[in-house]
Amino acid sequence: DGGITQSPKYLFRKEGQNVTLSCEQNLNHDAMYWYRQDPGQGLRLIYYSQIVNDFQKGDIAEGYSVSREKKESFPLTVTSAQKNPTAFYLCASSIGQYNQPQHFGDGTRLSIL
């Protein structure tokens, strides 16, 4: 079945450590996104990519980095510069246009040790 796979489901970060969240899709979608979700808040866009080797900052990109070397993969690195990384991270993809419906993975919950 086609879909988006995020791993790991739970992740713990130590102070000063960078961690990378994986996102893989087999939907053949061009566009991919990373969102952060905090309790009581809607989704906030971290980064998005419309095509391989291209990505753009979203609303809260500081302390995060991404790469898009393959169409299927869009990993997110939470760097030590992100001082409040505890959140639920969601990866999504869509066909080409941003105004198309987005398909989501089941998220990664990141906590601080």
Added chain:
Amino acid sequence: SQQGEEDPQALSIQEGENATMNCSYKTSINNLQWYRQNSGRGLVHLILIRSNEREKHSGRLRVTLDTSKKSSSLLITASRAADTASYFCATVYAGNNRKLIWGLGTSLAVNP
């Protein structure tokens, strides 16, 4: 910045009843989308309604759009316990197709 605002924030109903939740937005839109999120899971797309449409149906779901009032509603008929989830609206600005703008969601509890 948040474009859509859902109302109510939380809703509790009995199985078999209808659930209505509303979404308001501030500027002209290209389309409006509704999503469902079960606890601890990703979001699932439910319905997309374009700015030139007034109503769409999908199974037990009915979405309306009133562009003059800049609002949309999602009606779930004959609700089931499995409908318990958070529901989000997301809008795309008419002049900017680059991202969805998300509301804060309505938390729906359907009691057996």
